[in-house]
Amino acid sequence: MHPPDGRQPAPQGTTRTVPARCPGARMAPLGGPLRSRNFRLLAACNVISVAGSQAAAVAIPFAVLRSGGSASDVGYVATAELIAMTGCLLLGGAVADRLPRHHVIMAAEFLQALAQGSSGALVLTGHARVWQLAALAAAGGAGFGFYYPAAQGLLPQTVPASQRAQANALFRTGRNAASIGGAALGGLITGLAGPGWALAADAVSFTAAAALRVGMRFQRLPPAQAPGMLGDLRDGWREFTAHRWLWPIVAQFTVITGIYAAAMSVLGPLVAHASLGGARSWGLITAAYAAGAVAGGLVMTRYRPRLLVAAMLSVPAYSLLLFALAVPLPVPPDLAAALVAGGSLEVFTVCWATTMQQEIPPEKLSRVASYDALGGIALTPAATAIAGPLAAAIGTAGVLAGGGALVAILPALTVLIPEVRHMRREH
Secondary structure, eight states, X not given: OOOTTSOOOOXXXXXXOOOTTSOXXXXXXXXXXXXXXXXXXXXXXXXXXXXXXXXXXXXHXXXXXXXXXXXXXXXXXXXXXXXXXXXXXXXXXXXXXXXXXXXXXXXXXXXXXXXXXXXXXXXHHTOOOHHHHHHHHHHHHHHHXXXXXXXXXXXXXXXXXXXXXXXXXXXXXXXXHHHHHHHHHHHHHHHHTOHHHHHHHHHHHHHHHHHHXXXXXXXXXXXXXXXXXXXXXXXXXXXXXXXXXXXXXXXXXHHHHHHHHHIIIIIHHHHIIIIIOSHHHHXXXXXXXXXXXXXXXXXXXXXXXXXXXXXXXXXXXXXXXXXXXXXXXOHHHHHHHXXXXXXXXHHHHHHHHHHHHHHSOGGGHHHHHHHHHHHHHTTHHHHHXXXXXXXXXXXXXXXXXXXXXXXXXXXXXXXXXXXXXXXXXXX
């Protein structure tokens, strides 16, 4: 199978070389991907659905509590969603490599709309029970398990290969900005009208995004070669493990993502509560992190650094936030560290997505993305579960400092892998 630009793919487990005219880093003209109707629709749908999802994320805990649930029940509902999402990722990747990806996304968004709309209706009518909200959260999580691999495979189909890096940066910038606005909107709706209306708004956002995708038009990818879904999954696993740059970075990020989840969900709020003035300060720190992510995405719309070297060398900057919280420093330095941390991980995300799209055959990209995502979140539930007890046993500062050291060291070790160090971008 030839990639869309017509060049022969590199043998599995190798990297491609770049023509001599391509420098290691250069400025890209702004706006190229926006000339593509498919990309404009994809980006608009992304902004709409992410804004709604962030609004719902604010509302769901309050919906559970309003329905008679406890703090533990809030965790159970979140866990139900995570388990369903994890369980559907691999199947979602296989389906997205067999069927038109925008159709898979539309079906997933309609499922998510139905789940959130049902939750909102139950809360608004006063008939919601915790088990119902958990079951509907699981349905929404299953929808996301199908949505994510299809979305990862669809973006490179919307623009020429030379515009993928910029398209990834623009896509991520819109997503991050929508996350900030959606969270603020969710807090406003939940505070003024109640969580049921925020859940209903999320259902509307999913429906609107799915409807917009009707206007997308794509050429069909070659049919899957493996016989049946199990064969597809085995084929995807072989592709995933064949690249010596791919699976070591995913394995490393299994650890880093666990540290991130523990820091942002458990340890950071504990530090803010004990030493930084409480929820207001933590809200400012998380807002600074989100603003840094937006800034990082904007930077990546203009610059094209070396792919994996830039990706891995950007990650250690996230450790600055962990070390700042471990001290802890006053709020202003924490805000600066959060701004840098958000930007650094956004640089990684854009470079990583571009590398995957360049090196993985298009007809296998969704399956490989599903293995990537599954590896990335594998330790998240355990990390958030043990963060509190570990902090109680050895101290919050010690856990944060240890996590910061790992975040600083692991990416540098990954750069020692020749396939990582020698990766070049083609465009």
